[in-house]
Amino acid sequence: MLVELERLAKSPASQLAEVVISGLRGRVGPLLGRVSEQYRHPAPTSRRFQPGAQLLGAGLARHDLSRHCLRSALLIGADLRGATLNRTDVLGADLRDAQLAGADLRGAIFLTQQQVDAAQGDRDTRLPAGLKTPDHWDWQGGNRRVE
Secondary structure (H helix, E strand, O other): OHHHHHHHHOOOHHHHOOOOHHHHHHHHHHHHHHHHHHHHOOOOOOOOOOOOOEOOOOEOOOOEOOOOEOOOOEOOOOEOOOOEOOOOEOOOOEOOOOEOOOOEOOOOEOOOHHHHHHOEOEOOOEOOOOOOOOOOOEOOOOOOOOO
16 A cells, blocks of 8 residues: 555656545545554543544533544534644544634644644644644734744
């Protein structure tokens, strides 16, 4: 699988247009799931915080969501201010308008720039290395945090 992905990464755009994404996703998804399970071990069990959870507008301020699997969860407009997402799987989670002010996402796994860009944060929001703070976040007249 890794060899195939490396080959695809080096392919020209014309060749990538021919890739059947659903087939690739079907093979990569279970692999990422196993990686997530191993990395999050021991993972907490929860009926509320699980893959595909419906958490639209949920009040989760200052919650410790560490090691939970929120893969494909709907967190649209959720209040995650001051929350901790250490080793939390957020692959495909919908973070549109989620409030991330002061949240610590440095240890979140599978978090993308697109998810961060769709959310709201501030100067105290901690992001994983490699992700950038969006221009639209509330800086309250201060400077952006550089880590």
